[in-house]
Amino acid sequence: MDLLNTLVDKGLRRELPTREEALAVLATSDDDVLDVVAAAGKVRRHWFGRRVKLNYLVNLKSGLCPEDCSYCSQRLGSTTGILKYSWLKPDEASRAAAAGLAGGAKRVCLVASGRGPTDRDVDRVSETIRAIKDQNEGVEVCACLGLLSDGQAERLREAGADAYNHNLNTSEATYGDITTTHTYADRVDTVSKAHAAGLSACSGLIAGMGESDEDLVDVVFSLRELDPDSVPVNFLIPVEGTPLGKEWNLTPQRCLRILAMVRFVCPDVEVRIAGGREVHLRTQQPLALHLANSIFLGDYLTTEGQAGKADLEMIADAGFEVEGAGEITLPEHRATTAGGGCGSHAEAGCGSHAEAGCGSVCGSHEGGSVCGTAAAAAPAGEPRTDLVAVRRRGAGTDLAPNA
Ligand code: SF4
Numbered sequence: 506m507d508l509l510n511t512l513v514d515k516g517l518r519r520e521l522p523t524r525e526e527a528l529a530v531l532a533t534s535d536d537d538v539l540d541v542v543a544a545a546g547k548v549r550r551h552w553f554g555r556r557v558k559l560n561y562l563v564n565l566k567s568g569l570c571p572e573d574c575s576y577c578s579q580r581l582g583s584t585t586g587i588l589k590y591s592w593l594k595p596d597e598a599s600r601a602a603a604a605g606l607a608g609g610a611k612r613v614c615l616v617a618s619g620r621g622p623t624d625r626d627v628d629r630v631s632e633t634i635r636a637i638k639d640q641n642e643g644v645e646v647c648a649c650l651g652l653l654s655d656g657q658a659e660r661l662r663e664a665g666a667d668a669y670n671h672n673l674n675t676s677e678a679t680y681g682d683i684t685t686t687h688t689y690a691d692r693v694d695t696v697s698k699a700h701a702a703g704l705s706a707c708s709g710l711i712a713g714m715g716e717s718d719e720d721l722v723d724v725v726f727s728l729r730e731l732d733p734d735s736v737p738v739n740f741l742i743p744v745e746g747t748p749l750g751k752e753w754n755l756t757p758q759r760c761l762r763i764l765a766m767v768r769f770v771c772p773d774v775e776v777r778i779a780g781g782r783e784v785h786l787r788t789q790q791p792l793a794l795h796l797a798n799s800i801f802l803g804d805y806l807t808t809e810g811q812a813g814k815a816d817l818e819m820i821a822d823a824g825f826e827v828e829g830a831g832e833i834t835l836p837e838h839r840a841t842t843a844g845g846g847c848g849s850h851a852e853a854g855c856g857s858h859a860e861a862g863c864g865s866v867c868g869s870h871e872g873g874s875v876c877g878t879a880a881a882a883a884p885a886g887e888p889r890t891d892l893v894a895v896r897r898r899g900a901g902t903d904l905a906p907n908a
Contacts, residue, residue, distance in 0.1 A: 506537070506540060506544075508526060508529050508530070509540060509541065509544035510544075511526065512526060512530070512544060512545075512548075512769045513544050513545075513547050513548060515769070515772075516545070516547075516548030516551070516768070516769050516772035517547075517548060517551050517772070519772055519773055521726075521729065521770070522769050522770060524722055524726065526769070527722045527725065527726070527766050527769065527770055528718055528719070528722055530762060530765055530766040530769060531718040531721065531722070531762050531763065531766055532718065533762060535758045538758045538761055538762065541761065541762060541765045542761055542765060542792050542795050542796065543795075544765070545764070545765035545768040545769060545795070545796050546795035546796065548768055548769065548772045549768055549776075549795060549796055549797070549798060551772075552772060552773045552798075552836050553775075553798035553834075553836075555824065555825045555826055556798060556825070556826060556827075556828040556832065556834075557794060557798060557799065557800060557820050557825045557826065557827055557828060558611060558612065558775065558777075558798060558799040558800075558828040558834050559605075559608075559609050559610040559611060559612075559799075559800065559801075559802040559816070559827055559828070560610055560611075560612045560613075560614055560647075560777065560799060560800070560801050560802065561602065561604075561605025561606065561608070561610035561612070561613050561614065561801070561802050561803060561908065562605075562614050562616060562801055562803075562804070562805060562806055563593070563598050563601045563602055563605070563613060563614065563615050563616065563900055564588075564616050564617075564618075564806040564807070564896075564900050564901065565592055565593050565598055565615055565616060565617045565630070565633070565900075566590065566591055566592050566593070566617040566618050566619065567579065567587065567588050567589055567590050567618060567806065567807065567900075567901055568583075568587055568588070568589035568590070568618060568807075569589055569591070569618060569619075570618040570619050570620070571619070571620060571686070572619075572620050572684065572686045572687065573684060573685055573686045574674075574683065574684045574686075575682075575683050575684065575714070575747060575748040575749050576674075576683065576711055576714060576741055576747060576749050577747065578744045578746060578747055578807050578808075578895075579618040579806075579807060580747065581686075583746050583747055584745075584746035585744050585745060585746030585747060585807070585895065586746070586895055587807040587895055587896070588807065588895075588896060588897070588901045588902065590901040592617070592626075592629055593633075593900055593901070595629075595632045595633040595635075595636040595637075596636060597900070598615065598633045598636070598637065598900070599633070599636045599637050599640055599641075601899060601900045601906055602615075602637045602641065602644070603640065603641060604899075604905070604906045604908040605802060605803060605906070605908045606641055606644060607908065608802055608803065608813045608817075608908035609802060609813075609817060609827050610802050610908070611643075611644070611645060611828060611829070611830050612644070612645040612646070612647060612667075612668075613637060613641075613644055613645070613646050613647070614647045614648075614649055614670065614801075615630060615633060615634070615637075615646065615647065615648050615649065615650075616649040616650075616670075616806055617630070617649070617650050617651070618651075619650070619651050620651050620652055620686070620687065621650065621651035621652035621653060621654065621695075622650040622651065622653070622657060624654075624657070626650065627650075627657050627660050627661065630648055630650060630661065630664070631660060631661065631663075631664030631665075632664075634646050634648070634661070634664045634665045634666055635664060635665060638665045643830045643831070644830075645667045645668065646665065646666050646667055646668070647666065647667060647668035647669065647670055647705075647707060648661050648666045648668070648669050648670070649669070649670040649671070649707075651671070651695075652671070652687060652691050652692075652694075652695050653669070653671075653695045653698045653699070655698075657698075658698045658699050658701070658702035658704055659702045661702070661704065662702045662703050662704050666704060667704070667705055668699075668704055668705040668706070668707050668734070668735070669695075669696075669699035669702075669704040669705075669706060669707065670707040670708065670735075670737070671692055671695045671696050671699065671707075671708055672692070672708050672709045672710060672711070672737065672739075673689065673692055673693070673696075673708055673709070673710060673724055673727060673728060673731075674692070674709075674710055674711050674724070675710065675711060675714060675716055675720060675724055676716065676719075676720035676721075676723035676724045676727070677689045677723065677724075677727070678720065678723065679714075679716055679720050680692075683714060692708075693727075693731065696708045696731050696733065697731075700731075700732075705733075705734045705735070706731070706732070706733040706734060706735075707733055707734065707735040707736075707737065708728055708731060708733040708735075708736065708737075709728065709733075709735075709736045709737035709738055709739065709777070709779065710724045710725065710728070710736075710737075710738060710739065710767075711739040711740075711741050711780075712738065712739070712740055712741065712755065712760070712763050713740050713741035713743075713752065713754055713755040713781070713785070714741050714749055714752060715749075715752055715754070721763060721766070722766070722770075725766065725767055725770045725771070726770060728770075728771065729770050729771050733774065734774060734775060734835060734839065735774065735775035735776075735777055735799065736767060736771055736774050736775065736776050736777065737777045737778075737779035738763065738764055738767055738776065738777065738778055738779060738797070739779040739780040739781055740755055740760055740763075740780065740781025740782070740784070740785040740786070741755070741780075741781060742780055742781050742784050742808060742893055743888075743890075743893075744807075744808070744893065745893075753888035753890075755781075755785045756785075756886070757785065757786050757787055757788075757789035758789075760781075760785050760786050760789075760793065761786075761789065761792055761793060761796065764776065764778065764793055764796040764797055765796050767796075768796050768797075773835070773836050773838070773839060774835075774839075775798060775799045775834055775835065776796065776797045776798060776799065777797060777798075777799035777800060777801070778790075778793055778797045778799070778800045778801075779800075779801060779805075780801075780805050780808070782800065782801075782810070783810055783811045783892060784889060784892045784893060785889075787889065787892070790819060791819055791822065791823035794819075794820065794823050794825050795823075798834075799834075800816065802816050802908060803816070803899075803906065803907040803908045804896050804898070804899055804906065804907045805896065806896070807895060807896050808893060808894060808895060808896055809894045809895070809896050809897070809898070809907065810907065812907060813907055813908045
């Protein structure tokens with residue numbers, strides 16, 4: 506297919522595709538999905554080889570949010586029965602992080618619900634970052650605390666944070682349909698503050714909220730312009746008790762086309778599959794590793810992921826390898842432009858906040874059991890609500906985390 510040959514050539518040169526080319530990827534048929542994966546896979550392997558970076562979420566503060574993000578089970582008025590708790594103590598957060606690192610993660614993403622941190626909250630998180638860094642040599646830490654005020658990104662950087670996550674989530678044109686308590690411009694401003702403070706910026710999207718192909722291309726082109734080091738791609742987990750709880754409109758093939766489009770538009774950036782991986786890609790998850798070079802290990806913020814062991818087995822069976830702590834994630838031209846180790850601007854980032862957020866997200870997934878478990882097969886095209894389980898283990902509980 507001429508389109509795919511052109512996109513591979515552009516991806517290897519880091520050349521921006523046209524909007525029409527990006528839209529054409531989303532418009533390919535299911536018959537062509539393996540060709541699309543093979544083409545975008547060439548770009549992925551050129552910049553990232555067969556490495557898969559593992560990230561681990563620690564939900565520092567869950568629920569009780571005054572914002573109204575429609576996709577989020579932590580939002581104001583959510584009736585989803587998620588875990589609700591206030592700030593984890595630094596040693597509790599450090600223990601949770603250690604479980605993820607022992608499971609193979611190299612980055613820990615510290616997430617808190619809420620509009621944004623107070624200065625006291627930044628003090629708390631700074632203490633937590635120091636505790637995690639003291640106890641785990643070489644770990645990358647990303648903070649995801651919502652909208653930042655002046656000076657807060659600098660303070661997090663001084664405390665040792667490598668990255669900051671804040672997702673754009675969707676196009677500027679549709680942002681007001683999803684959230685009314687803050688704006689798209691607020692989100693862009695926070696990503697810019699993280700960049701300016703020398704933090705590696707992490708910013709991504711949520712697909713499946715009823716947006717058009719044009720909206721998806723818009724948000725991914727906006728991300729390319731913002732130039733984060735990592736781009737989490739969330740697939741909406743329609744959680745009962747949220748306004749988008751009935752929005753089941755993704756197929757595994759659609760998810761693969763979206764990931765391929767993101768890879769072509771952001772070829773040399775860490776593309777991370779975030780919330781919704783198990784629920785929407787299901788048995789096709791290994792194909793998605795040919796497109797993304799990063800995933801979350803274990804559970805999400807408010808929902809449960811498949812067993813960490815199943816993640817590791819999938820990576821090995823698909824012929825990929827877990828990226829080691831000593832390996833640099835980003836290609837040399839990005840890794841050397843900023844700070845060190847993981848990424849560029851300073852380092853690397855996680856996801857955002859909110860379901861979509863930290864890549865993961867609050868909300869994402871939900872559940873309990875499931876993924877990875879053998880449930881009775883649903884007819885093709887039926888929503889797999891059985892794969893959504895609210896998190897009942899790990900941070901905020903007495904039960905061991907999934908890692
Ligand atoms: S995404 Fe973040 S800001 Fe929005 S409702 Fe959820 S926790 Fe609050």
